[in-house]
Amino acid sequence: MGTAVNKPGRSELPRHVAIIMDGNGRWAKKRGLVRSAGHAAGAETFRKITYYLSDLGVEYFTVYAFSTENWKRSEKEVSTIMALLKKFLLEAIDTMEKKGIRLKVLGDTSRLSPELRALIDRTDEISRRIKSGLIANLCINYGGRDEIIHAIKAWEADPERGELSEESFSKYLYTAGMPDPDLIIRPSGEYRLSNFLLWQCAYSEFYFTDTLWPDFNEAEMDKALEAYAKRERRYGNAK
Ligand code: FPP
Numbered sequence: 001m002g003t004a005v006n007k008p009g010r011s012e013l014p015r016h017v018a019i020i021m022d023g024n025g026r027w028a029k030k031r032g033l034v035r036s037a038g039h040a041a042g043a044e045t046f047r048k049i050t051y052y053l054s055d056l057g058v059e060y061f062t063v064y065a066f067s068t069e070n071w072k073r074s075e076k077e078v079s080t081i082m083a084l085l086k087k088f089l090l091e092a093i094d095t096m097e098k099k100g101i102r103l104k105v106l107g108d109t110s111r112l113s114p115e116l117r118a119l120i121d122r123t124d125e126i127s128r129r130i131k132s133g134l135i136a137n138l139c140i141n142y143g144g145r146d147e148i149i150h151a152i153k154a155w156e157a158d159p160e161r162g163e164l165s166e167e168s169f170s171k172y173l174y175t176a177g178m179p180d181p182d183l184i185i186r187p188s189g190e191y192r193l194s195n196f197l198l199w200q201c202a203y204s205e206f207y208f209t210d211t212l213w214p215d216f217n218e219a220e221m222d223k224a225l226e227a228y229a230k231r232e233r234r235y236g237n238a239k
């Protein structure tokens with residue numbers, strides 16, 4: 001559990017937390033390790049923070065695991081990340097029901113291997129049986145612009161699409177039916193959105209920290225939640 005003294009109360013707790021899991025490569029380099037060791041450590045952090053947010057009562061947790069641009073990395077690095085995803089999905093299949101955590105993969109899964117897609121079908125099936133608790137969204141082959149194009153195509157192809165509005169359009173995004181992220185966290189000292197949740201971030205609060213993702217922990221999460229609890233959200237309204 002976290003160590004912060006003033007834990008945010010439930011009313012100040014964000015419903016939806018999103019994180020850009022950045023800094024795995026630098027974390028590994030600092031330790032003289034290969035990049036894949038950084039990704040493995042990053043996957044551990046994801047597991048730890050998922051359980052922590054679930055315990056706190058956060059409803060949605062979305063992470064950027066692999067972007068539409070990450071295919072440009074070396075074949076070795078891409079295959080390492082895909083292998084970690086496979087390991088993670090297999091573990092999720094065994095534990096989701098016990099932990100009461102639903103797992104969703106957001107992104108264009110058509111480019112993933114048939115093996116990974118089959119595992120995602122299984123986690124989807126298990127998620128449908130779980131009726132409450134945290135929804136963890138893993139963004140894989142995800143890009144915010146790609147998601148918007150995908151949604152436009154889906155909207156166009158839907159004979160029952162009706163009037164176009166911000167609300168009706170949201171139903172064609174990968175995040176259909178979910179609230180927008182209240183808090184977006186980027187570790188590792190970078191101040192960019194990198195094509196993450198472009199539509200959904202309209203009124204999100206942002207939190208940045210120099211901590212590298214593999215070093216992020218419950219105490220760091222508490223700091224981000226405390227910062228969030230102090231923000232005044234006005235959604236364009238006057239004070
Ligand atoms: C960014 O750090 C991280 C990624 C591109 C991959 C994130 C993937 C994982 C954490 C592992 C797979 C996930 C799960 C949940 C199984 P970077 O490599 O860009 O770091 P750097 O900027 O320091 O080089």
